[in-house]
Amino acid sequence: MTEKVLKPFTIDFDLITGHSETKNSTKRPLSKMKGMYADDVAFESAVQNDDQLVYEFYELDLPETPGNLLFGTSIVYPGKVGDEYFMTKGHFHTILDTGEVYYCLSGYGAMLMENPEGDWDIQYFSPGKGVYVPPRYAHRSINLGNDPLVTFFTFRADAGHDYGTIETKGYRKLVVERDGKPEIIDNPKWKE
Numbered sequence: 001m002t003e004k005v006l007k008p009f010t011i012d013f014d015l016i017t018g019h020s021e022t023k024n025s026t027k028r029p030l031s032k033m034k035g036m037y038a039d040d041v042a043f044e045s046a047v048q049n050d051d052q053l054v055y056e057f058y059e060l061d062l063p064e065t066p067g068n069l070l071f072g073t074s075i076v077y078p079g080k081v082g083d084e085y086f087m088t089k090g091h092f093h094t095i096l097d098t099g100e101v102y103y104c105l106s107g108y109g110a111m112l113m114e115n116p117e118g119d120w121d122i123q124y125f126s127p128g129k130g131v132y133v134p135p136r137y138a139h140r141s142i143n144l145g146n147d148p149l150v151t152f153f154t155f156r157a158d159a160g161h162d163y164g165t166i167e168t169k170g171y172r173k174l175v176v177e178r179d180g181k182p183e184i185i186d187n188p189k190w191k192e
């Protein structure tokens with residue numbers, strides 16, 4: 001079978017909201033994030049209450065081959081579960097040796113990263129900041145502000161997503177609000 005030749009194309013993403021008027025986003029409400037927040041009681045009551053939309057992202061339907069790049073915007077809404085800020089699930093890439101670039105369009109937040117060797121890091125997003133996620137690092141965007149955190153991302157199209165590791169082990173660190181400010185703490189649920 002011959003591969004379809006991909007033609008150049010252009011897509012719109014709003015610089016503030018991150019939304020496209022021509023594409024559909026994938027939506028993750030709280031109920032899709034069971035077990036990911038430290039406070040299970042606060043989580044269950046928030047799901048029962050209004051099951052808020054935590055984040056959504058645009059990922060284009062491109063062939064997942066090594067030469068292609070997946071790209072789009074990610075929008076994490078402001079909010080908390082207990083004292084833990086709204087965040088994405090986070091993932092490793094199935095091809096672990098994959099880097100990814102994020103560029104912040106609007107809002108304020110952070111990218112929390114950790115690798116299988118036990119190193120972890122946090123980099124902060126504000127408009128105009130580009131964050132590099134090196135190969136081997138799981139990554140999770142966290143909204144630390146009062147407005148949506150909007151980023152543009154791109155990575156190799158064949159990288160794949162590995163959620164299993166994060167779902168079973170969690171992240172080593174959490175970002176919670178203490179005295180009105182973000183603080184990084186050890187995740188009480190983290191398993192070696």
Ligand SMILES: O=P(O)(O)OC[C@H]1O[C@](O)(CO)[C@@H](O)[C@@H]1O
Nearest residue numbers: 057059073074088089090091153
């Ligand atoms: O995989 P998660 O943590 O649900 O977040 C999805 C985000 O990650 C990406 O896969 C980019 O790494 C985007 O498609 C999207 O912004």
Ligand SMILES: [Fe+2]
Nearest residue numbers: 093100139155
């Ligand atoms: Fe990624």
